Amino acid sequence: MPEPRVVRRAADRFHTLADGTETFHAFSYGRHYDPERVGFGPVVAINEERLAPGAGYDEHHHSDAEIVTWVLEGVLAHEDSTGERGEVRAGVAQRLSAGAGVTHAERNGSATEPLRFVQMMLRSRNGEAPEYASAVVPDGPGLHDTVPVHADARLVVARPRGDDVLTVAAEYGALVHVTRGPVTIDGESLGEGDELQITGAADLRIRGRDAEVLVWFFVGPQR
Template sequence: MPSRVRRAGERYVTEGAGVRTLHSFSYGAHYDPDNVAFGPLVAINEEQVAPGGGYDAHRHTDVEIVTWVLEGALAHRDTTGHAGTIAPGVAQRLSAGEGAEHAELNASPTEPLRFVQMMLRSRHDAAPQYASAEVPEEPGLHPTVHVHADAELLVARPRADGPLEITGAAKVLVHVTRGEVVAEGVRLGPGDELRATDVERVLVAGDGEALVWRLPDPR
């Protein structure tokens, strides 16, 4: 099985006012021609936001933006008319389409916020759309929110009685969010990734949690 492991410490780092971002792929000022995408997936950014900090309204087009909160509460508003607070256990999607603005702020004046934000090339080219989905807390392999791309996002929380089996695809990416996960015999910690190509299945074990992208389209 062709695969590659990228460790958390290999991520590119951007420091801002009250925000520290860890990039799994080329992003912003960080450019590596060998690490610009994995199928339609073009960004996995871990955002570490100080109390009261965050990002004021900014614009995106032609991209799916999927957000998963790790710690704290994220105050989100966008030009679809949606505004609310996202906590751990909810997957959020903004399909920017022909153009959308959104703002993402730490909802707490005293507690830190950490979230993972992922971006994919989108097939949605009309008015922007918003969606969210609650994910069960128990162990298992859980579907999340639909995206307008040839991609499926799952949350994997392995069981103690055996590994989870993820159906293969042209590409599968496992991004660990907490604890320890063993994917295809490789031990992964928070921020580590396994990127596998042309696989029949991926086995995931351990006591942690991972975001798993199934990407049937190899492009």
């Protein structure tokens, strides 16, 4: 039986360094492989990307994946084969449903400022044409819905403030990724880049003075 709660620390992530780009991988990705870390629930990748001014990734291909991007600082220049082209900034959740196949390119949209964003990938239920979507997420404390995905999960941004406690119910398990800390979840201290994996039903009590966490709630029993 899997443990009901597992903490993965930011310092234990895989690391890729290239010309102008730096990536921290929560799960096996690219040349990094660990059979014990190939995903959790429908989530198969959580990559924290750090791009120097003007740096980025040229056009490349994806299929059978939901790609969700959350900018932490800076501006992301995005274009893809669905015809979407533009800039993504903090406060906007972007989703590219790759479907049967899509190409996209991503770069730092600034020539002077760094870019940092989290990109997450999930196993997709969309096997047809690719789709693009984005949603503006309200600023301020509380629980905020984001962009829908074609996967057995939904993403919520949780921002606790002061002494208030955010209580969220995870019926079928959840994956929590800290984007701004520190936070405590049911007494467990977590910092930026840390991850909490929840198996089964749980009520999560989140505390933090000026914190932000991304919470993937799983829809239906996970195998």
